[in-house]
Amino acid sequence: MQRWLGRAALVTGASSGIGAAVAYQLQDHGVNVVAVARRADKIEEAVAKTKQEAKSRGRYHETKAKPGKLHAKKCDVSKEEDILALFKWIKETLGGVDILVNNAGIARDTGLTAAPTEDWKMQLDLNVLGLSICTREAVQNMRARGVDDGHIIHMSSVAGHSVTLPESAMYSATKFAVLALAEGLRKDFVEHKSNMKVTCVSPGVVKTEIWNSLPKYNTEEFRKMPGLYAEDIADTILYALGTPPHVQIHEIIIKPVGEIL
Template identity: 40%
Template sequence: MERWHNRIAVVTGASSGIGTAVVKDLVREGVIVVALARRMDRLEAIRNTLPKDQQSRLHVQKCDVTKENDVNDTFDWIEQTLGGVDILINNAGVLIPGVLLTQSLSEINQVLQTNIVGVVHCTQRAFKSMKSRNFDGHVFLINSLTGHGVLTCPPDEVPNFSIYGPSKYAITSITEVLRQEFRGYKTKIKVTVSTNIK
């Protein structure tokens, strides 16, 4: 982790679960972290749990990754205030239980906007920052087991994961697309997918 000491890491979906754990680990390792989420009260609470000498390493920003203006404003702030993005952890994700055949399109769209479009937009902004500074950064995409295989339900049950699995399948594909694009742009930016158990 020494290479990343005092570098800038952006973590989406930082207000709970994996996002919170990643934020705390990075701050503890000497990385300057920008934690993004919709719930500022939770982000502030995370900062308050850190040792006093680490709290200044955590910046919190309200950002809904499904909103283009939120993402642009947040990454503009990072560029202007901290100088750029060196690491991006795309952790924001949502599962809205339902049946694909009957679930409302607005709920399906919310999952797709969060789990796919938000990842793409944040990655575009991080890449722009890294490339403009000729910095070989790292992009992480947090995936799910459902991004590698469809969960099978008993024959007499109707599954209720709806579009979540397909959205995570997209992350598997996006990871390879990004790897090839980073190579095509002659960068040494790395992309890593990490699969959690849900």
């Protein structure tokens, strides 16, 4: 992680769970982090809480790096105008970003034969279009600055490899799309003879707030099932970021031992 010292990262969906864990780990490794969410006032509290929870599980280790700065910013990643305004601020304030973690995402417990169109659109706008717009803006900014070693992280899911729950088929469709977008981006970098990297992370069950939007699975029985923690996914992302320049972790699936979904 030495080469990222003093550089900048954008982490979306940073007001809870995985996004908050990635934000504190990058900051602790000396990266200046722009952490965004629809509720900017929740970000610093979430980052501190997630860090404390990792400590309580014995999963937090101090680093020797001087901590980077944390910039908590409001941005609804499902709205292009919010994304463009955010990147304008980043360019004017920090010059740009060198790491993008496309973590923001939403799931809805809706099927394909009776769901409201709005529930489908909400997932597509955030999980697919928002991710794509953030990626476009980040890559264009890097190229304009002559940055050729940037790293884009896409957050997919095991649901992007197999439709296991019929009521979440649209969510699965968005995560299948993320896999395709990661491979398309890799080929774009190859075509441009670029050394930039893209990594697609597909977690299994992670104990985060996303399950609050899926009432059928937000139960005591479900909470007793094997699951990962936010810091497990953050560790995976830092592993990918820490690889040598010639190594690209293009896709990685991470599941808890004993996962039954």
